[in-house]
Amino acid sequence: MYRHELIVIGAGPVGLAAGIEAKRAKLDFLILEAGTVCQSLVEYPIGMRFFSPADELAIGGYPFPTPHDEKPTREMALNYYRKVASAEDLPIRTYERVERIERDDGGFTLHATRLPHNTQVRYHARCVLVCTGIWGKEKRLTVEGAALPHVLTRYDDPIRFWRRRVLIVGSGNSAGEAAIRLADADAQVWLAVEPPALEQCKFRPFILREIQLRVDESRIAPLTDTQILRIQPECVDLRCAQGIESLPVDFVLTLIGLEPNRSLLEPLGVAFGADGKPAHDPQTYETNVPGLFVGGALSQDGFIYVARERVRLAIEAIRERIRNR
Template sequence: MGQDSSTIEVAIIGAGPIGVELGVAFERLGVACVVFDGGQLGETIRRWPPNTHFFSSPERIAVAGIPIPNLDQTKISGEAYLAYLRSVVEQFDLNLRLYEKVERIDRRDEMFELETNALAGRKSYRCRHVVLATGGMAAPRFLGVPGENLPHVRHIAPDPHTYFRTRLLIVGGRNSAVEAALRCWRVGAKVTVCYRRPEFDREIVKPHLFAEVGMLIRQGQIGFLPERTPVEITPRDVVLAPTSNGEPIDRPLLREPADFVLVCSGFVADMSLFEMAGVELRGQRRIPAWNPETMETNVPGLYVAGTAAGGTQQRFEFFIETCHVHVDKIVAAITGRTAGPTGLGDSRRYTIPRENAES
């Protein structure tokens, strides 16, 4: 196994928006840090359905005070954001180790030992501080019903054209399900949505999606099967059980024919590194224990940043714009200094040059 002999001051695990923002903050202060990712830069966003646009406005998802250039002042796509993240990394020449998954973490003599699985083989590192910025969307949440692994069933929406002139059953009732229903219907799929609740939740589904899907359902353009949940998927149809309060009840089953099935039932976080390091994980959502002033976990020297702080989230409390503050706290806790701009920081408050202001 390759051993990196030098000690890393700060190892950040996860090169998503918040891991990158933290890397820039340390870089600006001259603190040696390495950012690891098991996939590419922004791996979570890479897995989004193609051409998905952020719900958040660009200024809220900008990192390290660097504005996101976009030509039409609208919400940007995941692809545009990946290009932006790359430009941030290049600008600060961050020390990234991509396609290098951290598989083991041990705390010894007040230091951490990391073992990674890189393209070139296994490696180990010694680090003084570790930040877990591993995100909260490691894998789709499976329904756990027979047939869910059949080839015509997906858990992340592909390019909507995949479903042109086919019967598509979408399972779910949150933003991803509703957005997929609208996009697939627009490219000529015959879409039916099955949801375990009687109606979509206005508090969760974005207003513009809610209004549009409601109208198309009322017009009969998109099918809607409320209070139903799949209990089996076959190559020809999906067996649906009636539900009450979201839970299956003992009533006759329904068979809904479908050529393809798209299960949009959310994602789960991978908290295995937290567990391995001895971080206390609370409840079903496996929320790590952390100090709200510093983001340090119950393991001294081990911090959490970004959406990982919420474990597996049900209602999104942690997303990019609510996590910039983690960067400030961690930098202050480790260095005793103030991080440079985070989010869009001060760069948003531009001043009119004096000569223009006076004229």
């Protein structure tokens, strides 16, 4: 069994930021990552542009220059985080998914599966910092037909939808961004939102502006005050302000949010808040299980510029805990 003072689970932007802080705090630590570095971003749509400027995505004090100060794409961000991880020579074990965590007197035993041969490996750590994010568990509609094969909860390349009829469901930035990108890939796009007007959705101002441009050019058809009633192989039954009752479509793309995967934490007795995320001390990011900390999107810090700062609090608390034992 491998033994460390700290194990960080997840090498997303915040897991990496935590690793840099742990290294600067001279902790003996390891990062376990189910995929590759920033696997979550690898799975974001190809060519996706972040809505935050590059300096808000930067970690560890490493500058993140982009041409003409433009907002970074998925590819730029992946390149940046890869370079930071290499420059810091962070001890990351990629393709090792933590399956289970057990408590013992001296800390925690972590059971992981190592790809490609599904080798079972065990680690021991005095403290664990869970930075597994919320990517990968998409919320689904609860109507009849929501599990049909043409109902998708994510997409990779907009070109897949070239000249196909796509109903996008969602009133957040991901849905808005998808509507823009699919319209630009010559898909026929309907954007179904719950509020009575696009202005009342959660779109960032620049996303709303881009949607409205395409609405004016008849490249996105907005459906407001929409309730999806049933999805059938060839059409969607709905109620909306535009009076449409049955919409013929090829694909339905539901982008209605993500929820945290609780399977690692629940068996340990971690308490969860009303938002489904683990409750924690806001000063230390420790959960109700002593020695078990959370960081990043899993801990409610949805923006990288917030999470990268706050994960320092967790590392500081972990350092104190280990030194004072």
